[in-house]
Structures are given as structure tokens and as C-alpha cells.
Amino acid sequence: MKTLNVGMLGCGFMARTHSNAYSQVGHFFDVPFKPVLKCCYGREQDIEVLKKFQQRWGYEEIETDWKKLAARKDIDIIDVVAPNFLHKEMVLAAAAAGKMIICEKPMAMNLDEAEEMVAAVEKAGVANMVMFNYRRVPAISLFKQIIDEGRVGRPFHYRAVYNQDYTISANVPSGGAALWRLSAKAAGSGVTGDLLAHSIDTAEWLNGPIKKVTAYTEVFIKERKNSDTGEMEKITIDDACMFLAVFENGSIGTFESTRYARGRKNYSAMEINGEKGAIAFNLEEPEYLEFFRYSDPDTGKKVEDHLTGWQKILVTNGEHPYMSKYWVPGTTIGYEHTFINALADFLNSSNAGGTGPKFEPDMRQAMRTQKVCDAVIRSAKEGRWVEV
Numbered sequence: 001m002k003t004l005n006v007g008m009l010g011c012g013f014m015a016r017t018h019s020n021a022y023s024q025v026g027h028f029f030d031v032p033f034k035p036v037l038k039c040c041y042g043r044e045q046d047i048e049v050l051k052k053f054q055q056r057w058g059y060e061e062i063e064t065d066w067k068k069l070a071a072r073k074d075i076d077i078i079d080v081v082a083p084n085f086l087h088k089e090m091v092l093a094a095a096a097a098g099k100m101i102i103c104e105k106p107m108a109m110n111l112d113e114a115e116e117m118v119a120a121v122e123k124a125g126v127a128n129m130v131m132f133n134y135r136r137v138p139a140i141s142l143f144k145q146i147i148d149e150g151r152v153g154r155p156f157h158y159r160a161v162y163n164q165d166y167t168i169s170a171n172v173p174s175g176g177a178a179l180w181r182l183s184a185k186a187a188g189s190g191v192t193g194d195l196l197a198h199s200i201d202t203a204e205w206l207n208g209p210i211k212k213v214t215a216y217t218e219v220f221i222k223e224r225k226n227s228d229t230g231e232m233e234k235i236t237i238d239d240a241c242m243f244l245a246v247f248e249n250g251s252i253g254t255f256e257s258t259r260y261a262r263g264r265k266n267y268s269a270m271e272i273n274g275e276k277g278a279i280a281f282n283l284e285e286p287e288y289l290e291f292f293r294y295s296d297p298d299t300g301k302k303v304e305d306h307l308t309g310w311q312k313i314l315v316t317n318g319e320h321p322y323m324s325k326y327w328v329p330g331t332t333i334g335y336e337h338t339f340i341n342a343l344a345d346f347l348n349s350s351n352a353g354g355t356g357p358k359f360e361p362d363m364r365q366a367m368r369t370q371k372v373c374d375a376v377i378r379s380a381k382e383g384r385w386v387e388v
């Protein structure tokens, strides 16, 4: 089996989920590569965090200059798990060095950057993907399967919510570990790129392209202390964003995201309502999918049954997506497995030279989400509908 030497460009939250995926993937899936955690990058100022990270996950080496790591001849795959403002530069360097690339979402700060990244990976001809891991929650994969089986029929409504509550206090600083998300210079946008990017990717995967949007964004706390500089800085990213969407298939959608929804930690939920049925999911109960069957997909006739109602499906059976790779029916898997599932699909895909189907989304496909995010931000700024 070929070894796959990993260069991890970051040592924070996502670096942990991705390192775990490389370590675990071969335990559950047949993949044509044996990942080797070769070298991880962190900033000089984060050296102690970097060393601890290396020790915990078993990386052979550390590096404080990501450009050197991206250019190393013995590295096969570059994994971009740094703040958003670094994604473009890192992907361009990795593509120029001919590496396979995994890039975290949002893929870029804006559409212009995303276009440059797609051009670079396509010119270099390197396998690439963007980590929209929620597609690989088994219940969300089942959501897609049920739609594709024609059990929802003509869709009328799609609604998505992605809410958290960790920035309610004015004392939460901006900048530094994890909180670079609150600085426009590091993140590009607020909840739109951070949270709604997931909701948009899933929505377009399940319900097709979004045609136009109209959005409203809010900044509740206007100034925060930047923990890197110690100075107060104006907050310009969107703390909350709500938008209406019209899909190409004629259905209409609502999207809501905030980090001020007291009580909500990582509440990502979605529902579709169609002529023949409806499906609902929420990430606080990730092993369940709810399905409402109105009519039979074959006959199109109403199912005459006094027991008709919402079914709550425990998505742990062998016939459910990904679940045959894990334990036995009735035993659940978790958040970290979505990254393992995504990595397994990528390593087996034709993108990576494997025999499996093409991996989705690659950067060209993920650019769609960037396009919708840009349209949402523009719409909020200009107070009008924007075509995607």
C-alpha cells in the first residue's frame, strides 16, 4: 500500500479532527493509502501548543514556516486547517508543489480568491477537496438518498438554521486562537462564511442551486478587544445573518444563523417539505432522521394509513450510509466520524486516483457555496435581492 505523507497546516480544532481522521480511516475503511502524520505547522508564537499537538497525535516533525512544509518533496498531501485568510496562499503553494489538497471551509475569503484557487489546482492537475463534512453525517446522506428516491416529490419549502451562542458576552475578545473568526481581516465574513457556508453547501446538495437571495445581517457588539494587538477593534463581520432564497427548482428557502442564540451550541438543522413527503434533521440528535410520508413514490397515491405521521429513524443500520463500516445496529457514531467518512471517500475517489466515484465537492464545486455567500453579503449591504 502506498504511504501518504501528511503536511498539516495548522494545529487547532480542525487539525485535531483531520489528524484523527488520518489515524482512524484505515481502521474502518479499505483505502489505497496508508496515511503517515509526517509534519504539522503552527506559528512560532504557538510553539508550545504545536509541540503538545505533535506529541498527542504522533506527528514525526513540526514546522513553523508553512511555506517550507508545503514545498517539501516528501509530503504527499497538504491539509489546510488555518484561518480563512491563509487558505488561498496555502492552496496556491500546495498546488504549485504538486500536492493533493484538503482545504477547510469556507474555501476562501471571497469568490475572486476561490476562482484563483480553482484555476491553480486545475492547472496543476492535483486532487483536491473542500471539507464540507456534514454531507457525510449518515443521517444527512440518508436525507439525500430519500430525496433521490423520489419520496419528497416536488419541493416547496427548504429551511436551514445554524445557531450558536458563544459570542454573547462583550468580553469575548477577537483575534487569536479560534476567535480570529470575529476579525474581518482573518475570516472574511462572520456567520455567513463560518456557519451558513455549511447550510448552503448542504442545501444545494439536497435541493439544487440557489437562484437568488435577499439577506439581512446584524452586528450586535460593535467593538471588541483584539487579543493579538491588545487594541479595541471595530467588529465588521456579521454576528447574525438571515436570508431568503429562491431555488432553481422553484422552491423557496429561509436560512438563519447567529452566534447569539442563547442555549444553542452548534444547532444545525434543516427541513424540506414536498408534495409527497418531508424530511427533517438536526445536529443535536445526529443519529436520527425524521421522515413524513404522504404518498407512495411508485403510485403517487396518498398512503391510506391511520398511522401516517412523522417517523423518527435511528440511522445506525448496516443499510444506512456509512454505518456498515462501524459497529452493530443500534450503536451510534459521532461528529469525528464525519471527517473519517469524508477522508475515506476522498482517498478512494477517482480524484485521488482510486476506483471509487468522483469526490464531491472538489474546489470547483465548492466555489458555488462561495458564490452564494458573496451574494448574501452583497444583498445585506445593498438591501436588495441579488442573483447568484
Ligand SMILES: NC(=O)c1ccc[n+]([C@@H]2O[C@H](COP(=O)([O-])OP(=O)(O)OC[C@H]3O[C@@H](n4cnc5c(N)ncnc54)[C@H](O)[C@@H]3O)[C@@H](O)[C@H]2O)c1
Pocket: 009, 010, 011, 012, 013, 014, 015, 041, 042, 043, 046, 080, 081, 082, 083, 084, 104, 105, 106, 131, 132, 133, 176, 177, 178, 179, 180, 186, 194
Ligand atoms: N468543517 C467544519 O465543520 C469546520 C469547523 C471549524 C472550523 N473550520 C474551518 O477550519 C479552519 C481552521 O479553523 P479552526 O477552528 O481549526 O481554528 P483554530 O483557531 O482552532 O486553529 C487555527 C490554526 O491556524 C494557526 N494560525 C496560523 N496563523 C494564524 C493566525 N494569524 N491567527 C490564528 N491562528 C493562526 C493556529 O496556530 C492554529 O493552529 C477555518 O477555515 C475554519 O472555518 C471548519
